[in-house]
Every structure is written in C-alpha cells, then in structure tokens.
Amino acid sequence: DGGITQSPKYLFRKEGQNVTLSCEQNLNHDAMYWYRQDPGQGLRLIYYSQIVNDFQKGDIAEGYSVSREKKESFPLTVTSAQKNPTAFYLCASSDRNGNTIYFGEGSWLTVV
Amino acid sequence: DQQVKQNSPSLSVQEGRISILNCDYTNSMFDYFLWYKKYPAEGPTFLISISSIKDKNEDGRFTVFLNKSAKHLSLHIVPSQPGDSAVYFCAASGANSGYALNFGKGTSLLVTP
Numbered sequence: 001d002g003g004i005t006q007s008p009k010y011l012f013r014k015e016g017q018n019v020t021l022s023c024e025q026n027l028n029h030d031a032m033y034w035y036r037q038d039p040g041q042g043l044r045l046i047y048y049s050q051i052v053n054d055f056q057k058g059d060i061a062e063g064y065s066v067s068r069e070k071k072e073s074f075p076l077t078v079t080s081a082q083k084n085p086t087a088f089y090l091c092a093s094s095d096r097n098g099n100t101i102y103f104g105e106g107s108w109l110t111v112v
Numbered sequence: 113d114q115q116v117k118q119n120s121p122s123l124s125v126q127e128g129r130i131s132i133l134n135c136d137y138t139n140s141m142f143d144y145f146l147w148y149k150k151y152p153a154e155g156p157t158f159l160i161s162i163s164s165i166k167d168k169n170e171d172g173r174f175t176v177f178l179n180k181s182a183k184h185l186s187l188h189i190v191p192s193q194p195g196d197s198a199v200y201f202c203a204a205s206g207a208n209s210g211y212a213l214n215f216g217k218g219t220s221l222l223v224t225p
Contacts, residue, residue, distance in 0.1 A: 004155075031211065031212075033212055033213070035213075035215075040121075040217060041217060042118075042201060042215045042216055042217035042218050043156070043201065043203075043213075043215040044215070045212050045213070045214070048212040050211075056212075058212060088153070090155055090156070092155075092213070094211065096211075097211060100158075101146070101158065101213060102158070103148075103155035103156050103157070104155050105154060105155045106153065106154065106155050108153070
C-alpha cells in the first residue's frame with residue numbers, strides 16, 4: 001500500500017535533548033512537508049522540500065532542522081533550541097504541483 | 113500573520129440539515145484551496161478541493177464554493193450525518209510558496225441526531 005509513515009507515534013524527550021522524527025513516503029511524491037499542531041492553532045508549516053537536497057523554511061522553522069537526502073525520506077530534528085517542542089507533528093507529501101497532498105498519522109512529542 | 117482564517121471555532125448542526133463551514137484568506141496569490149477533516153490524534157484526511165479557475169466543486173454530499181473577489185470559500189455538507197462530526201480545516205496554497213499548505217485554525221463540527 002502506498003502512503004506516508006511517521007515514527008515514532010509517541011516520543012518523550014528530556015529538556016536539552018535533540019530528537020528526530022521520521023517520515024517516509026512511497027508515493028513517489030516530489031514534495032514533502034512538516035507541520036506542527038497546537039491546541040487552537042491549526043496546523044503551522046515548519047519546513048518543506050520540493051526536491052531532493054533542497055528545502056525551505058516555513059512559518060515556524062526556528063529550533064528545527066531537516067534533511068532531504070532521499071526522495072522518500074524527510075526527517076525532522078527538534079533541537080534543544082526549540083522553546084516549546086511539545087506538540088503534535090504531521091508530515092505530508094504531494095506531487096510537485098501540490099494537487100494531491102497526503103498526511104501521515106502524526107507523532108506526539110512531549111518534553112519531560 | 114494568519115493568511116487563512118476560519119472565524120467559527122465550532123458549529124453544531126442537526127442530522128439531515130446543511131452544515132456550512134466558512135473560510136477567508138488574505139493572500140491573493142493562493143490558487144488552490146482544500147478542505148481537510150481531522151479526528152483527534154490522527155492526520156488530516158483530504159475531503160475536497162477547488163482550483164481558483166472554478167467557483168464550485170461538488171463531490172457527493174460535499175460542495176465547496178469559492179468567491180475570489182471576496183477571498184472567501186465555504187464547505188457545504190448536505191445532508192449532515194453524525195459521522196461528519198470532526199474538526200474541519202480549510203487550507204490554501206500557491207506556486208509562490210512551493211504549494212505548501214496554509215491552514216486555518218479549524219472549525220469543530222458537531223452533528224447531533
């Protein structure tokens with residue numbers, strides 16, 4: 001089955017630690033995205049990538065980093081510089097024109 | 113600054129009646145609009161979309177209307193069913209931002225029997 005897989009589903013992080021969220025897609029999509037959802041905030045764009053080895057900052061990129069070494073993979077690292085990392089993170093992918101956008105199931109990150 | 117706005121955080125509708133969810137946007141460069149349905153702790157699922165060259169798109173019980181001059185779109189669900197109860201997100205995209213989606217804050221729809 002084609003789709004987007006995010007892992008882990010739940011993750012706990014100690015303050016000061018970096019953590020990486022995985023996102024893999026087998027839809028042959030060129031573009032991939034990371035969003036964050038907070039209560040009452042909707043979904044906010046963190047980073048996006050339209051092609052391998054290239055990515056752009058979204059609205060709330062500070063404290064995050066990404067890489068796009070393979071078309072299928074777009075991991076997100078939440079660094080210790082991110083002041084409020086506890087949130088629900090969603091990965092998405094689409095064709096180059098954004099006409100078909102699919103989301104993963106999401107990852108819950110909690111800082112303890 | 114929020115470029116996509118859903119001003120109604122919640123909406124309650126009786127089963128069988130019409131649900132109308134509204135969305136406004138500020139960026140005139142947006143040319144593609146989508147509606148997503150989301151349950152708690154799950155990823156959004158795509159419902160329906162509309163290109164800026166159209167003013168209406170219909171798919172079963174769901175119809176999206178686009179008024180470009182007013183920068184407004186709406187989602188109509190007819191007839192509403194209890195299973196439609198969820199949070200609905202309006203999203204917009206354009207070529208100038210790599211087609212990344214800009215989301216509204218969502219409207220929580222409750223369909224009562």
